[in-house]
Amino acid sequence: MSAAAAPIRAKRVLPGFSLSLGTTLLYVALVILIPVVALVLKGAEIGPARFWAIVTAPRTLAALRVTLTAAAAATVFNAFYGLLMAWVLTRYDFPGKRILDALMDIPFALPTAVAGISLTALYSANGWFGAPLTGAGIELVYTLGGVILAMTFTSIPFVVRAIQPVLEDLDPALEQAAMTLGARPFAIFRRVVLPAILPAWLAGSTVAFARSLGEFGAVVFIAGNLPFKTEIAALLAFIRLEEYDYQGAAAIALVLLLIALILLALSNLIQFRAARHLEAR
């Protein structure tokens, strides 16, 4: 009885829990949460009617359409090309594999403006790729194709890096088992490999899409930024800001934020659903 007078405090194994958690929360609040909240509050000031008017203005709608179309096209392209890339990087051994693997991170590391400038130089009418393409009647710079190209470049690593670890962890015995049961290579891929990597693939593609929506630096150089044609939403928000139209900028930014949040939630939902049956084997 008397021994229970002083409550027993369980000791944590790792020290510094309060300090590290506190620092982390402070950081999250300052760097991520407060700007987002400020944006939402700024948007709330506008009022629903004005907000709706800004968002449904023809130029805004056109910019959103360009952004979504280009991001969707870039994502579809990256979904397949990223899958192929991850497959090659995990399934085959070849000289230079490690270099190729490292190159995959360049879009992460490279300042996007640099990417935009070099893409523009390469694909402009007298660039290395642009000259033959123009000869063939394909123009990329200052067109929607250019926007797609820039978005593709900056978002490819998201897909590759999402699939790669899952593919690496895939037990080769699964495919061997399918083989002994009579499955042909395509059936093995479709029924054994694909279901295993599908959640990561979808999640990676979703994040790539979200990233493409917000891509700014790479796009503005190659897009030409013609209103109603190649002007993306992020740029329009920037233009509104330059015009001291803070409400207009905030409204467009809010729409982008909303789409990004929905996509992130979707990505997490996909991962969560997939994890239900797949705890440690």
Place this chain on the structure above:
Amino acid sequence: MSIVIEHMTKSFDGTAVLRGIDLTIESGELVALLGPSGSGKTTLLKIIAGLEWPNSGGLVVHGADWLHLAAQDRRIGFVFQHYALFPHMSVRDNIAFGLTVRPRAQRPGKAVIAAKVDRLLEFLQIAHLGDRYPAQLSGGQRQRVALGRALAIEPTVLLLDEPFGALDAAVRRDLRAWLREVHDETGSTTIFVTHDQEEAFELADRVVVMGEGRIEQIGNADQIHDHPASPFVARFMGATIELPVTLQAGRAEAPGLDSSRLPRRALPDGPATLFLRPADVTPLADPAGRWQITHRTSNGALLRLDLTDGTSRFGIDLPRRAPEAQGLVPGARVNLRPEAGTIFPGPRTLPPQAAATEFPRKEKSL
């Protein structure tokens, strides 16, 4: 469905894994490939399955040359050590996989497949688990599902790679008896790989002992236990005591050794090595004996005595209540009377790990 393997060799990156395997397995037989890790037993099994390809040799199953058949066309049931169940499929879908994956023309109807899966679930005693996912099953249940999946295609040959290796002892014994029943009821030709002697001898009609990419001996438990064909098999079967002896008129002689219980062997006179199991040796207390007891431990039923003659040391086992056990305390001296043992000609000058190089049929030891 007889399986004929001829002169099969296989190497990985220049390391020989199979060094010429000749083996015939009769239809309906249950055969164990027994050996330590690295003996090539799993590689041999995978070659039969079509998951590995040999460098040379022949593999003829029921008259058909299987080396020209892809794994998909061999119709084998393969059971993996770690089950390799498809994690995103329910137990039913796992078992049905081999049927649902067939080309449309050969695929049975949905109802036929469902009925077959039901029968298999019943037969494997996992009827209540049909709708679960592999992650929700215990190891033993998973291995039953894996076997069900393999059996669903009515395989010509059933191949199991260390099927019970990842399970605990009680489940292992349980599944062992059950596998024997499955084999007897399906009448399939079954080959399984194991490094567990008890498992091999209890389950198999014939045991193939492999070491270093070669077949060391083929036989049943008694044959291999009493008459190991090579020093490798003798060691693998638990003969941990190796005594240098001199053969004279077929009898092994060495100081302090009473060989009266060993039968005479038709071997030429000269140096030889006597292989003994720790339990096949009776210590005879003798104040002038060759060996001195250094340690004595008991597990209640058995005593283990560690002996040394100054140059080598080994342990022997005897029942704690045996009359000979009286007075055997550390420091006492004994002579030894082997009750059973195996003699291989040739001196033994190196410790067992390296000694193998001297014996014929062995290039190096594990």
